[in-house]
Structures are given as structure tokens and as C-alpha cells.
Amino acid sequence: MDWTRKIHKWASLIVGIQFLLWLVSGIYFNLMDHDKAGGHQYRAHMHQTVEVNKKELVEPNIILAKASPATSIKVINLLGEFYYLVNHEKGLYANFANRYSLYHAYTGERVNIDETFVRSLAEKSYNGPGEIISVKYIEGKIDDFPKQKNPSWQVNFDDEVDTSVYIEAESGRIVGHSDADQRLAGIFFMLHFMDYANEGSFNNIAIIIFAFITLWLSTTGLIWTVDLTMRGQYKIKWFATQRKVKLFDKNKTSLGEIKLSTHNNLLSELENQHIILPSSCGGGGTCGKCRVLISPNAKVTSADAQQFDETQLGEGYRLACQHFANDVEGMTLMDVTDAKKITLQLTSSEFLSADIKELKFNVIGDSFDFKAGAFMRFLIPEGKRYTCPENIPIGYQTLWQDIENKEYQFESCSRSYSIANACKGNEEVTFTIKLLKAKNNQVPPGIGSNFLGNMAVNQCIEALGPFEDFYVTPSKHSSIVLVGAGSGMAPLKAILEEQLDNEYCENIVFIYGARSEQDLIYQDELSELSRNNKKFTYIPTLSRPEKEWLGAQGYGQKVLEMNLSSLGDISKTGFYLCGPQGMMDETIALLKAHGIENSNISFDDFS
Known part of the structure; x- marks a missing residue:
């Protein structure tokens, strides 16, 4: 089935183009x-009114005797003179392969159509302002008239549309006029009728091949649709069924039997049963954390192939977000978290920069504990939103002025965001969320960030969590360095708040990068904290600073490199990174180049 899908996708591309x-x-x-x-445009209509003098005509039999063998003979008028046109090899149509000879109708002499004759014929056929600039004899196919199979003359005029008159070399017939407008139309006719070989015919090999591609596309599409429907991967509730699945923990101990709907993937269905598997990508198959053990015969998706080796795939390891209950009779859960579904009520929504908002939520119901650096997975309901945020402060509106503010629809999904505050026994959690703009007016903006950023105060939303993959191990490092950029601030700010109260941690350096001073979030708060707390050093750095900026310049990883020598024994320092992937990759490479072990480097690959 995989190879048919690949061909189906390529065929779809060809048909779509x-x-x-x-x-x-x-x-x-x-x-x-x-x-x-x-x-x-400049073709003259030549209506001949001269009548032939039949008494002076040479007998046709005399001409035929000279021009044998012949299939037909007729009298034609060229430039007011009469000629016998003898056809020796007759094609089905005039433009098909024909072989002619020409004789003067009154003298019986053989006439050859030379350049002088052609010039006169072309001028007679032309009524534009141009003059003849060149005459060319063409033996093969004519690009402007690809159906013409007989040798022809091309006469070019120097008018504004580059007119060319084509005259059949043996008969003197005007094949046609061509100019810039006709050639442009010819290009569109070629594209429309798929005449890419310029055969001048609708019945060409390209369109025949295209017909077979379309047939293949329809057939494989039907097969694919039936297969996906039977596997439950089309979200059509009418076709959804309940399936009993036996659950086991990673020690193969039975956890009983549950019913799962074929309407949703295993990750979502387990969540509905209050069984929360780790996942930071929201079911996209990229984080590889929602690992389960099902049947070795279950289909291997591209996401599965990226996360497991051949041995694991052969044993039946798969990603829960990529499979449905149709695939399984029994399922071993490799990692079940203590996360739970929590209702959050928005209490505050404020812009920190042009594209980052701080959202504060109250926890409805029992409060929960979490490690600094943890994240929550928000369950975004289906609905409608506008592409631009609401109530943008005047100073931040420039970033959004080119975005067409139009309504769009979206389906339900989940998105993960780091908690931006430390757990201090209160019932409030804070998030700093980057509002992802639409790349153009044809695509929607970031669904999760746009939904959360436009929530109304007191509105509630459900989230799963907390998920604790990125945190500081207690009493492991007496010094830590935080390196972040953009909305990567969130987990690092939470870690900072936590470690400021940790007596074992004696030194904290926070390097935070942004494009301009306007993009530095929590700038006043962190600067004041750095001045008043001896164990905390804050180094903001700008990649596109204004002239007035007196602080560090460049990307965060470069500033880190310049300050490594001042950090003391960096082999015992813990480094915590969160920000754009490129920044983290370069920072990790830098640290490894300076001998920092992997165990002393932690990073959050989403923010």
C-alpha cells in the first residue's frame, strides 16, 4: 500500500499542476x-474577380502528359495569373503531405515559386504598415503552424507585432499569418491541450498518458479511501465503532480491558479513559514519546519509522498518536504519566511584545504540583477565529498591519506550552505564548496560539498535564546557565524562580536573546532581580540592536561563548536551553566542543 500511496501523491501533483x-x-x-x-491583424482578404479565358487555356491533357503521374489537376489564381496546380501525391488535407507542380495555364510552362514570387504573394496577403525584412525557406515543421507538413516559405515583416506570412513552397497557398499575439495564444493552446511536443493536435501522447495517470489517481484514491475508512483513520463518526482492547503495563501485567472508539487515535482515546501518555507534539508524531507495544503486523507509518529501529518495529512498537483501535487487540503501555485533565480559567491576557502574550490561569478544582520547566497540553476545541489578535497595543500594531484580518475555521487539536512560573503552592499558572502569524493570506495562523491569545478573561479551557521532561535535578549543580530566546523564556523563567530559592544553587546566569529591545520580555523584572540578587546574572542580547543599545549584541550562543571563561569550572555547571532549534543546535555543539558532557546539558525542544 505504501508504494501506491507514493505514486498517488506524485500523480496528484501532476494532475493538480x-x-x-x-x-x-x-x-x-x-x-x-x-x-x-x-x-x-494584418491579413488582407484576397477576393479574385478575374475570370479565366478558357479559349487560351492549354489543354489539361497536355499538362498531365508532362506531369505524370498525377492524382488531380485544377486551375488556381496567383497574383492575377492562372496556373495549373497538379497534385502528384495527395494528402487527406491541404496541410498534410502533398507533392505539387505548377504550370502556367496559358503557356504550359513549368513555374517554380522562388523568393521573388514569394515576396509578391506575401505582400499581396499583407495589409499592414511593415516592410519585408527577411525571407526563409523551411523544409521541416513550422513552429507557428505545426500541422503543416509541406515545405514552406516564411516571410517576415517589421511591424509592431512581428508578422510572419507562411506560403507553401510548391503550391503558393497561403498557409497562414502569425504574429506576437498568435504566438502567445499558441502557448496557451499548447498548455490547455497538453500539446507539449507542439504537434498541433489534441490527440497527442501527453494527453493519453495524462488520462492513464488520472485513471490511476482515481483507482488508488478509491482503494486508499476504503482502506483508511476500514482502519478508522477517517474521522467519520457514523462509521466509528467501539473495540475492546486489553491493556498491559511495561512489565506485562494485565491492566484489564477497556473499550476504545475507532473514531480517534489511541493517544486521544486513552486520554478519554484518563490514561495520559507523554506527548509534547500534540499528536503530530514528531516527539516520539507516546510509545506503545501493539501487534507487529500493525502498519508502520513514516513517524513510526523515524522513531523506532527495525527490531523495535518487528516487535510491535508504535506511536499511539499514529494508530487507531482497529490496529490492536492488546496494547502494552510503555510509559504512563501522572498527568491529568485540568480545567483552567483565564484571569489575565497581556502583550509582552508584538507577538508574545502572557496568559495567567486559575486552576479550577484541586491545585497540582509540578517541577519548574514542565508543560501542559491544551485541548483546543474546534471553532472559528480571526487571523489577527484582538486589542493589539498601538506600539505593537506594525507587526500585524500587513495581515488580512479574516475569519477562519479549525478542527479540534492539542498544543503544548511550557509553564512560565515556579510551583509555589498557589493555584495560578502562567504561560508566555508566541502568536504565530499566518505566512500569507491563504493559510491560517497558529491554531493553538491564536486561540489561547484571543481567549476572553474568565473563559475556561481544558489541559492535560503537567508533563515534566525538562527540569533541574535537585542538588546536582551548584551553578546553572540558562540560554534562551523568544518564547523559550517560559520554562527558563520558571527554573530561575525555582532555583533562586534553592540554597544549593549558588550561581545562576541567564542569557536571553531577542531581535530588538522591544522584543525583550520581562526586561525590567529580570534586570531589577539581577541587581538585587548577588547569585543571579542576567545578560540580555540583541541580534538587531538600535544605536542606543549598550548591552550585549549578537545571538545568545555567541554571547555564551564569549562568557564561558568567566563561568569558572564549566565542567560542573548545568546548562539549560530553550528557544529556536538552530540556536539550541549551535549551543549544544559549542558546549560539547568545550568538553561539556551530555549529562550536564538539558534542552526543551519546544517552547
Whole structure:
């Protein structure tokens, strides 16, 4: 099935591109000037009124005797003179392969159509302002008239549309006029009729191949749809069923049997049963944390293949977010967290910068404990939102002025965000969330950040957590260095608050990077804290500083490198990183280059 899906996707791309070409060319055909597109702008209408003098005509039999063998003979008028046109090899149509000879109708002499004759014919056929600038004999196919199979003359005029007159070399027939407008139309006809070989025909090999591709696309699409529906991967509640699944812990001890719907993936269905597996990517298959052991015969998704080796896949290891109850009869849970579903009520929503908001929530019900650096997974309900945040302060509106503020719909999903405060026995949790803008007006903004950033005060939302993957181990390091940027501030700020009260931790350095001074969040609070607390050093750094900025400049990892020598024995220092992936990759490489062991480096790969 995998190879059919790959071919299906590539076939979809090909068909999609061709449909786009049909749309564009169809619009052009509706808007174009049909007279100009035909190349007739400067074509004269030659209506001959001269009558042939039958008494002076040479007998046709005499001509046929000279021109044998012949299939037909007729009298034609060229430039007011009459000629016998003898066809020796007749094609089905005039533009097909024909072989002619020409004889003067009154003298019987053989006539060859030379350049002088051609110039006169072209001038007779042309009524524009241009003059002849060149004459060319063409033996093979004519690009402007690809159906023409016979040798022809091309006569070019120097008018504003680059007119060319084509004359059949043996018969003197005007094949046609072509100009810039006609050539442009020809390009669109080529795209519309898929005549990429310029054969001048709708019945070409490209369109035949395309028909088979479309047939393949339809067939594989139908097979794929049936397969996904049977596996429950189409979220159609009408087709959803309940399936009994036996659960085991990682020691193979039975946990009983539960019923799971085929409507949602295993991760979501287990959450509905209050069984919370670790996950930081919201079910996207990228974090690889929601590991379960099911049947070795279960389909291997691309996300599974990235997270497990061949041996593990053969044993039946899979990601719960990638599979449905259809796949399993029994399931071993490798890691069940103590997380639970919690209702949060928004109490405050404030802009810290143009694209970062601080959200404060009260916990409805029992409070919960968490380690600094923990995150929550918000359950975003389906609904509608606008692409721009509400109530943007005047000083921050420049960032959003190019975004078209329009309504969009979204389906339910989950998104993870770090808690930005330490656990101090209160019932309030804080988050700093970066509002992800739409990349263009055709796509929606970040669904989770836009929903949370536009929540009304007192509005409630459910979240799963806390999940504790990123934290400081008590009494492990007497010195710690925090390196962050952007909304990576959240878990680092929580760790800072926690470690300031930790007597074992004697020295804390916080390097925080932003583009401009306006993007530095919690600047006043952290600067004052650094001045009043001897064990805390705060180093804000800007990558695009204004002239007035007197602090550190450059990216956070570069500032860290410049300050490593002042940190003392860095081999015993703990480094905690959170921010853009590029920043963390460079910082980790820097620390390893200076001999820092992996056990002393912790990072949060989402913020």
C-alpha cells in the first residue's frame, strides 16, 4: 500500500499542476481578443474577380502528359495569373503531405515559386504598415503552424507585432499569418491541450498518458479511501465503532480491558479513559514519546519509522498518536504519566511584545504540583477565529498591519506550552505564548496560539498535564546557565524562580536573546532581580540592536561563548536551553566542543 500511496501523491501533483494550467489558460481564452489571437491583424482578404479565358487555356491533357503521374489537376489564381496546380501525391488535407507542380495555364510552362514570387504573394496577403525584412525557406515543421507538413516559405515583416506570412513552397497557398499575439495564444493552446511536443493536435501522447495517470489517481484514491475508512483513520463518526482492547503495563501485567472508539487515535482515546501518555507534539508524531507495544503486523507509518529501529518495529512498537483501535487487540503501555485533565480559567491576557502574550490561569478544582520547566497540553476545541489578535497595543500594531484580518475555521487539536512560573503552592499558572502569524493570506495562523491569545478573561479551557521532561535535578549543580530566546523564556523563567530559592544553587546566569529591545520580555523584572540578587546574572542580547543599545549584541550562543571563561569550572555547571532549534543546535555543539558532557546539558525542544 505504501508504494501506491507514493505514486498517488506524485500523480496528484501532476494532475493538480495540469488543472492549474487549464484554469489559467481557460481564463486567458475568455479574455483574449480572438481576432488578434488568430494572427489576422494584418491579413488582407484576397477576393479574385478575374475570370479565366478558357479559349487560351492549354489543354489539361497536355499538362498531365508532362506531369505524370498525377492524382488531380485544377486551375488556381496567383497574383492575377492562372496556373495549373497538379497534385502528384495527395494528402487527406491541404496541410498534410502533398507533392505539387505548377504550370502556367496559358503557356504550359513549368513555374517554380522562388523568393521573388514569394515576396509578391506575401505582400499581396499583407495589409499592414511593415516592410519585408527577411525571407526563409523551411523544409521541416513550422513552429507557428505545426500541422503543416509541406515545405514552406516564411516571410517576415517589421511591424509592431512581428508578422510572419507562411506560403507553401510548391503550391503558393497561403498557409497562414502569425504574429506576437498568435504566438502567445499558441502557448496557451499548447498548455490547455497538453500539446507539449507542439504537434498541433489534441490527440497527442501527453494527453493519453495524462488520462492513464488520472485513471490511476482515481483507482488508488478509491482503494486508499476504503482502506483508511476500514482502519478508522477517517474521522467519520457514523462509521466509528467501539473495540475492546486489553491493556498491559511495561512489565506485562494485565491492566484489564477497556473499550476504545475507532473514531480517534489511541493517544486521544486513552486520554478519554484518563490514561495520559507523554506527548509534547500534540499528536503530530514528531516527539516520539507516546510509545506503545501493539501487534507487529500493525502498519508502520513514516513517524513510526523515524522513531523506532527495525527490531523495535518487528516487535510491535508504535506511536499511539499514529494508530487507531482497529490496529490492536492488546496494547502494552510503555510509559504512563501522572498527568491529568485540568480545567483552567483565564484571569489575565497581556502583550509582552508584538507577538508574545502572557496568559495567567486559575486552576479550577484541586491545585497540582509540578517541577519548574514542565508543560501542559491544551485541548483546543474546534471553532472559528480571526487571523489577527484582538486589542493589539498601538506600539505593537506594525507587526500585524500587513495581515488580512479574516475569519477562519479549525478542527479540534492539542498544543503544548511550557509553564512560565515556579510551583509555589498557589493555584495560578502562567504561560508566555508566541502568536504565530499566518505566512500569507491563504493559510491560517497558529491554531493553538491564536486561540489561547484571543481567549476572553474568565473563559475556561481544558489541559492535560503537567508533563515534566525538562527540569533541574535537585542538588546536582551548584551553578546553572540558562540560554534562551523568544518564547523559550517560559520554562527558563520558571527554573530561575525555582532555583533562586534553592540554597544549593549558588550561581545562576541567564542569557536571553531577542531581535530588538522591544522584543525583550520581562526586561525590567529580570534586570531589577539581577541587581538585587548577588547569585543571579542576567545578560540580555540583541541580534538587531538600535544605536542606543549598550548591552550585549549578537545571538545568545555567541554571547555564551564569549562568557564561558568567566563561568569558572564549566565542567560542573548545568546548562539549560530553550528557544529556536538552530540556536539550541549551535549551543549544544559549542558546549560539547568545550568538553561539556551530555549529562550536564538539558534542552526543551519546544517552547
